[in-house]
Structures are given as structure tokens and as C-alpha cells.
Amino acid sequence: MEFVDENRQSTDQPVMDKELVENVRQKMPDEELLYDLAEFFKVFGDSTRIKIIWALFEADMCVCDIAKLLNMSQSAISHQLRVLKNSRLVRYKKSGKTVYYSLNDDHIERIFELGMEHIME
Amino acid sequence: MEFVDENRQSTDQPVMDKELVENVRQKMPDEELLYDLAEFFKVFGDSTRIKIIWALFEADMCVCDIAKLLNMSQSAISHQLRVLKNSRLVRYKKSGKTVYYSLNDDHIERIFELGMEHIME
DNA sequence: TGAACATATGAACACTTGTTCATATGTAAA
DNA sequence: TTTACATATGAACAAGTGTTCATATGTTCA
Numbered sequence: 001m002e003f004v005d006e007n008r009q010s011t012d013q014p015v016m017d018k019e020l021v022e023n024v025r026q027k028m029p030d031e032e033l034l035y036d037l038a039e040f041f042k043v044f045g046d047s048t049r050i051k052i053i054w055a056l057f058e059a060d061m062c063v064c065d066i067a068k069l070l071n072m073s074q075s076a077i078s079h080q081l082r083v084l085k086n087s088r089l090v091r092y093k094k095s096g097k098t099v100y101y102s103l104n105d106d107h108i109e110r111i112f113e114l115g116m117e118h119i120m121e
Numbered sequence: 122m123e124f125v126d127e128n129r130q131s132t133d134q135p136v137m138d139k140e141l142v143e144n145v146r147q148k149m150p151d152e153e154l155l156y157d158l159a160e161f162f163k164v165f166g167d168s169t170r171i172k173i174i175w176a177l178f179e180a181d182m183c184v185c186d187i188a189k190l191l192n193m194s195q196s197a198i199s200h201q202l203r204v205l206k207n208s209r210l211v212r213y214k215k216s217g218k219t220v221y222y223s224l225n226d227d228h229i230e231r232i233f234e235l236g237m238e239h240i241m242e
Numbered sequence: 243t244g245a246a247c248a249t250a251t252g253a254a255c256a257c258t259t260g261t262t263c264a265t266a267t268g269t270a271a272a
Numbered sequence: 273t274t275t276a277c278a279t280a281t282g283a284a285c286a287a288g289t290g291t292t293c294a295t296a297t298g299t300t301c302a
Contacts, residue, residue, distance in 0.1 A: 045163030
């Protein structure tokens with residue numbers, strides 16, 4: 001039909017509603033912002049990190065106790081704590097040889113609640 | 122990934138505060154639930170899927186228009202829409218040859234807002 | 243000082259993931 | 273039917289990820 005042909009782009013990609021595409025394009029946030037958002041959620045996309053965060057909901061904990069709690073190696077926990085630290089989700093406080101980690105973000109708990117709601121329904 | 126040594130002796134791990142570990146352990150949700158939560162957030166951990174979802178905030182769209190909007194192949198978009206569909210985050214409606222996708226979850230927008238707040242601060 | 247301990251870190255490896263490519267499926271018009 | 277089109281899907285591949293292992297760093301105490 002002519003209608004469809006008129007809405008064809010010069011590229012090889014077909015388009016149903018060119019005007020809609022342009023409207024939505026203008027409302028999209030910057031590429032970089034959306035990338036950062038994905039990077040942020042990526043941190044929650046691993047069950048070990050989820051477990052660490054949940055543990056820290058309950059109490060500040062040192063590395064070895066988290067490792068004991070989750071029955072994982074100290075090294076694995078330390079690596080993951082670094083990821084959480086780099087995302088500014090946890091902070092740490094040194095006390096002698098021990099390093100205590102705690103949550104450093106007010107949004108996590110609500111985000112987890114919403115995620116749980118989705119899973120449950 | 123996730124090749125955990127099941128035979129690891131839990132007693133060979135040092136512990137700072139055994140009582141705390143046990144207390145936290147009892148408050149932890151089921152392993153499966155935490156795994157599902159990680160799987161849920163994993164869906165948000167890719168910028169293509171983030172972009173698709175953000176586009177669907179603005180309007181229901183067909184596959185080819187999303188592909189055009191994001192300047193990606195139809196196949197790549199279709200693959201990612203399947204991931205979103207499997208997570209019950211989007212639904213679709215067929216109209217002739219065209220398939221229109223729309224958001225199917227009330228939590229996403231709030232989750233994105235909270236994520237944005239974290240990034241901005 | 244040196245031993246013991248708690249944590250951090252780099253490399254290696256197996257597993258995972260997102261895209262492309264080719265093709266299949268399904269729909270509507272000619 | 274045949275053709276064109278919109279979408280879905282499987283295989284393959286490169287890039288990414290989480291854990292282990294070995295070791296380094298840093299702290300406390302004898």
C-alpha cells in the first residue's frame with residue numbers, strides 16, 4: 001500500500017509509524033544515563049551480591065562473617081564487596097584487621113521490595 | 122559459573138561473631154527467592170533492555186519501530202523482547218503481521234526512578 | 243622482629259550473555 | 273497459489289562475569 005511505502009525510511013529498516021518513533025526518540029534520556037542505569041541494576045543481577053546486601057539489611061558485618069554466613073570463600077566475598085563498593089552501595093569501616101561493611105544507599109530496600117512484589121504476583 | 126565447592130568444610134572458615142552469623146542466617150529469605158530476585162534484576166542489567174522499557178514507557182510499539190528507534194536489528198530486539206516477555210515485564214498484542222508490545226508491570230517505573238536517584242546522587 | 247590473622251588482588255578458567263546471520267513461521271494482499 | 277512483509281528462532285561467536293587459586297597487603301600481638 002502507498003501508506004506503508006511513504007513511511008519507509010531511506011535505510012533498510014522498515015518502520016510502521018515514523019512519527020511515533022521520532023516522538024519517542026525525543027523523550028528518551030541520554031544514552032549514557034540509560035547505560036549507567038543498566039550498570040546499576042547489573043549489580044543486583046547476581047545472587048551472591050543479593051545475599052550480601054540482604055545480610056547487610058540485618059547487620060553490619062565483616063568479610064569473614066559474610067563468607068561464613070553464605071558458605072563461600074573469603075576471596076569470592078571480597079571480590080563481590082568490591083563491586084558493591086564501586087557502585088557506592090556499601091561502605092566500610094576498618095577496625096584493626098577486621099573490615100566491617102554496611103549499606104550505603106537508602107534506595108536498595110525499596111527496590112528490593114518492589115522486585116519481590118513482582119516475583120510474588 | 123557458580124561452581125561452588127559443595128564439600129567445603131564450613132568449620133574451616135574463621136568467624137568473628139558466630140552468634141551474629143546465626144542470627145542473620147535465620148532472617149535470610151529462602152535461597153530460591155533470592156535467586157529469583159537476582160534473575161529479575163538481571164533483566165534490567167542490559168542497556169538495550171533498559172532502552173526498550175523506557176521506550177514502552179512512552180508508547181506501545183511494534184518490533185520494527187523499536188528496532189528503528191534504537192538503530193538495532195529486528196532480530197536483536199526480538200530476542201530481547203522475549204527476555205522481557207519471559208520475565209512478565211511486557212505483553213504483546215498481534216495486529217495482522219505486526220506485534221505490538223507494551224509494559225505489563227506497575228513496579229518498573231518506580232524501580233527506574235529509584236535507580237536514577239542513586240545514579241544522580 | 244616475626245608469626246598469625248583478616249582482607250585484597252591479579253590471573254586463569256569455565257560458564258554466561260548479547261549480537262549477528264541465516265532461516266523459519268505466520269499473516270495479508272496480489 | 274505466490275509474493276511480500278513482520279516477527280521469531282536456533283546456531284555460532286566474541287565479550288563479559290564469578291569463582292578459585294595463589295599471593296600480596298596490612299594489622300595486631302608475642
